[in-house]
Amino acid sequence: MPLYSYEAEDAKKSCEYCRNGFTIAQSLKDEKLAHCPQCGAPVAKVIKAPALRHSQTDLHYRAKRAGFTALKRVDKGTYEKMY
Ligand SMILES: [Zn+2]
Incomplete structure (x- = not known):
């Protein structure tokens, strides 16, 4: 319901x-x-917006704002800094 x-x-x-x-x-x-x-x-x-739904973009944005560094896997064993 x-x-x-x-x-x-x-x-x-x-x-x-x-x-x-x-x-x-x-x-x-x-x-x-x-x-x-x-x-x-x-x-x-x-009307309440669902609180636990975040898009990938939003998560990256939040991580960036929080000072985290996101690593993107570009090749086997190679990681590239996204920001
Ligand atoms: Zn009442």
Whole structure:
């Protein structure tokens, strides 16, 4: 089942459960939540980008920024510095 994240629309009218957001498994047939299941405060759907997906380019970029040296294997036993 897909996971959906919701967060209280108004932090003042929220409980501990929805104040910082919660994630709930819902089937596609289910209607989206409008209210917190715990306190009934209005909640809004939060779109979260998948956190653990990085492209190769991004990883290289991060490594470079972190000061790592990436070695590319160019031939048997030969490595070339990429940066
Ligand atoms: Zn709540």
